[in-house]
Amino acid sequence: MIASARASLITLIAAPTAWAAHFLTSYVIAATACAKTMADARVFTGAAWPDLTPARIAIGVATLAALGVIALSTRQALGHWRDGDAEPPYDDATRDDRQQFLGYATLLLCGLSAVGVVFVALPAVFIGDCR
């Protein structure tokens, strides 16, 4: 998919798919970690809140992985965007216009997805336990 020389609807959604995978992974890691460590009546026992450090590290790794996929998609999108002689706004009925339009739209989605991944990773930076 990432290696494709031809831009398509699949290459278009590579970055947001990475965002979705990252989002789901982060949520599942944190939710499972908290659910599995939280004693039932913790609120009443006054025990310490379960620590999230391993989960936060895992989320950090997932974040790097997602940003890596987005970087690859960006590199590919740049290739597609430069692959031809069409002019913006890419509204002619040629192969180059189609290719460069998809490349450009992919690039925009890479930007949005990168911002989205960073947004979603931030809670793991600031929140250290399951409170």
Add this chain to the structure above:
Amino acid sequence: MTDAALSSAQDDPELRKAQEERLTRTWETPKGVRYWSAVNNSEVGLWYTGTSFAFFLFAGVLGLMIRTQLAVPGNDFLSATFYNQVFTLHGTAMMFLFAVPIFEAVAILILPEMLGARDLPFPRLSSFGYWCFLIGGVFVCGSIFFNAAPDGGWFMYPPLSTDHKQTGIGADVWLLGLSFIEVASIAAAVELIVGTLKCRPPGMRINLMPLYAWYVLVVAAMILFAFPPLIAGDILFEMERMFDWPFFDPARGGDPLLWQHLFWIFGHPEVYIVFLPAIALLAMIVPTFAQRPILGYSWIVLAAVGTGFLSFGLWVHHMFTTGLPSISLAFFSAASEAVAIPTGVQIFVFLATLLAGRVVYSVPMLFAIGALGIFVFGGLTGVMVALAPFDWQAHDTYFVVAHLHYTLVGGMFFPLIAGVYYFYPFVKDRKLSDRLGKWGFWLMFIGFNVTFLPMHVTGLRGMPRRVFTYAEGLGFDALNMVSTVGAFVFAAGVLVVTWDVLRPKGKEPYAPRNPWNAGTLEWLSENPGKEWGVRTVPIVSTRYPLWQQPNFVRDYDEGRFYLPDAEEGQRETLITSVLDARPVQCLRVPGNSFMPMGAAVLTGGAFIAATFYAWTLTILFSIAALAAIVTWLWRGTAVIPEKAEKDVGLGLKLPLYVSGPDSVGWWAMFITMIGDMSAFASLIFGYFFYWTIHASGFPGGPGAGPGLVWPGLAMALGAAAWGAMLAARRANAADRPQALRLLLVFAVALAAASAAALLWGPHASGLDPKSHVYPATVWIIAIWTAVHLGVGVIMTLYCLARSLGGRLTAAYDIDIHNVALFWHFALVTLGVTVATLALFPLAVR
């Protein structure tokens, strides 16, 4: 394309006249009672739009009843219990019977002609969807006249709604009536995705597609991932209500929060499923009235696709007060803030286009600008409630009511009315009144703000939503009265617009062709309109052909492009490739039939009988519905044409019959199965959700699960069935019908044995689904998979019958390709089922 390259055969006016007569006859709308057998997009789209608007008016009256009850403190206009039904049905009908269906309705109505197609690829499926929607909608809405409407709020939270003492049959009406309608929504999504990808006119590469089509594609794909979780939730919910399986009962290991998750995994994307198609209308209206191409086409694509994804990361922001850990809330809070980026991009693109163009002021523009104003306001309060600490204060107050009405009315209702004024001449040949439109707009705009702006304050002062009355002197009195007055002003505006749409216009002149001087293909339509959809399937080389391609309208009118004729009296349209819209097939679409209506009535009968727990009737209706659908498929699909190829004009010959990934049927199966997999994934999510919340007892202790033997046997038999199916496909390709039939029989036997083994596992280990959520979950996943194997058996038997009936041969093999595709998905379902039910317990023990 130069004129010389276009068809010169079309120079003969006599020929053109004969062609037009043949096209008219072929696409004629039937008269009398047979009118209701029409399946063409222009009829079905119109009925669909009209019906969903009627549900809107009905739900609007319920809204007025709510406002009347709340006008003064201590009011007794409605009783508390009836008030519960009224607000539940108001929300339910607005969301399920108006906001989502009207997207499908409008898309079915305008998309084909926007793409220069004569119809969408599965007109009978659209028709089936419409009748399902009508039956389900009338059933759900009608319940209130029998004091039997759902009354647990539009999101039906358990344990309130699972409790038979608290809620009556209304909850079943909601669950089954709406599940039935969701089936129709998924059918429409399949139709629209295949339509957008495969029915574009030659030359309309993906970079030239109208923005509306981009939005339709994104929204239909979202439906595939958003609606199935709710269907899965509905199944769990009904199993609890009907058979006491404790999915949401904490006393037996269940958890009401799972419903909230499944509901909002559907419910939040749904907001965008409602919003994006309406914004799509603006994306068509704004360039027309700015009289220039949209500025930032790629940015709109970014916004549509980006919103489509991000909107799936928001669901928990409806659950901020459920006590989830802060870190979980924060993920959803972050995504909720991030989604403001693509949403904002669209607004800026529209503003930039308007600034760069010369704006023609008109009623559609008035509604469009009003929409942007209201929506931006609602978006900003959305950013506020996306912050968990603020939401803790505002949750379940009138602040949220105000916020959601600002986003939905600004983001969906006003753009829709802009679309009504804009597309009315396209649909009904005449323009609506400017004067009534302006009256309607100002009444609605003022009425809306007078109703909902004060509600922010009412909410911040602490008035909870859904209370049927309130005490005097809490600071709510004046605000509520103002809101009620505003609601009636708003309703007056709606009435003005409704009158404008419905009033007889027989004496008024027809609108001129392309009355707004728009640039996209749907405005090729003439007034009065022709029933053939498009005169000829045009060759497109620009985003706005009517503006940018010289002599385009003349060439079109003279039929100088593809398919200018219906020589064989068959309804035909072109199928093109996904990215570059190269013509690949001349598709014969099925004509008018009562079959879809009949199938919908029978399917509806099964759902309605189940509501009353009338099991014999349910089974009888289900069998009859299955028979109707099989008859419909047998007679109307994969029809073998009288010749292999057809000259579609301009010297191009295209096949009439293609199979496998080239055929629209294969795509429809693929897309349907994606939706099916997301429902299955939701059940699996349920399994792991229960696992996370249970310190022990889920999965049950040793010997408590279905064991390894029976699930393992089911897996082996299922894999063998899949292998037999693939071998059958190969035998068919090699033109060995006896081997094909033998292998199909093997596949049927193996699949049936696999389903039996899968169900025998939990039965043999004595799992009682009523005792605890663990056995209930095991059973529900096993049943889901066994049902899929059963469907595979029916499909395989269908292939066998087609082969025996001479309708499945080496050359004409659509059915076996599609069924083999189903089997791939069935095998994945079985594999995940066995891994979850049999292997996972070993891994965690």
